[in-house]
Amino acid sequence: MANILVVDDELGIRDLLSEILNDEGHSVDLAENATQARSARLSANYDLVLLDIWMPDTDGVSLLKEWAMAGALTMPVIMMSGHATIDTAVEATRIGAFSFLEKPITMQKLLKAVEQGLARSTAGQPQAAPAPANAAAVPPSGMVLGGNGAQPAAHVTPAAESLPLSHQGFNLDRPLREARDGFEKAYFEFHLAREGGSMTRVAEKTGLERTHLYRKLRQLGVDLGRNKRSG
Known part of the structure; x- marks a missing residue:
């Protein structure tokens, strides 16, 4: 921030x-x-x-x-x-x-x-002081230490554990309108969680105007407070 x-x-x-x-x-x-x-x-x-x-x-x-x-x-x-x-x-x-x-x-x-x-x-801020010569080796960002030395780390989506899982396992045995609403709700919940609740970022990602986005989320019953970025 x-x-x-x-x-x-x-x-x-x-x-x-x-x-x-x-x-x-x-x-x-x-x-x-x-x-x-x-x-x-x-x-x-x-x-x-x-x-x-x-x-x-x-x-x-x-x-x-x-x-x-x-x-x-x-x-x-x-x-x-x-x-x-x-x-x-x-x-x-x-x-x-x-x-x-x-x-x-x-x-x-x-x-x-x-x-x-x-x-x-x-x-423009001062750089962190270099580690002492006898300090334990720290792998560069994006690398992990293993038996064969530093290796690329597997890509992990930030805060992946906090992302909702409602986008999986849709019940397709129901009317199209209900199935579509369920998908759209999960879709917006996914993006809200990934963007930390930032309506600006979600609007940019989904290609919707903010006013339309707010109206759509209320219509779908999406809980905005749960994903709202703190601070």
């Missing part, structure tokens, strides 16, 4: 980005202008900042430059705008912005940019 600051003067955009990022398991703080963003930056450390360019008090590029000059640009900053020119985007990148998102921002582009930004943030 990452700590993310969203800075945008539009309430609807703040709420939308906050909902998506919270659904991904991140902790999100909101600021509607540069003044609030400064205060938030002083009181907390963030792994990533989503910063709007056009704001009523101080524009995002000026705030970015301010942070850079003060040595406070210690986290990736993704600029956002629906009216910025290429020159503005180039200037923001030159100052130190990680990337630029053009509004309206699609969920896929947002999640990809956030993922890349957090990867950059993690890469």
Whole structure:
């Protein structure tokens, strides 16, 4: 889970980005202008900042430059705008912005940019100290030690034991509508469990809009609370 600051003067955009990022398991703080963003930056450390360019008090590029000059640009900053020119985007990148998102921002582009930004943030952290020379050998990730040395580990789906087994053993000796509903319920339960209850991820995986997905799950009687990601 990452700590993310969203800075945008539009309430609807703040709420939308906050909902998506919270659904991904991140902790999100909101600021509607540069003044609030400064205060938030002083009181907390963030792994990533989503910063709007056009704001009523101080524009995002000026705030970015301010942070850079003060040595406070210690986290990736993704600029956002629906009216910025290429020159503005180039200037923001030159100052130190990680990337630029053009509004309206699609969920896929947002999640990809956030993922890349957090990867950059993690890469900038100090590496773990090397193990002592006399420490027991630890196999690389994806390998197991056996009698013949390190061998590839068998692929195991994360949290496989917690995935529901209702997708197996369907009773096909029943009306088509009932059989189809049973399959669809098991299908969505499977994806909810695999994605830790993230409606954003399930919507992306199944190709459904979130509103349609919620309505479908209620219709099928899927228990959303059981698979909801904690935190």
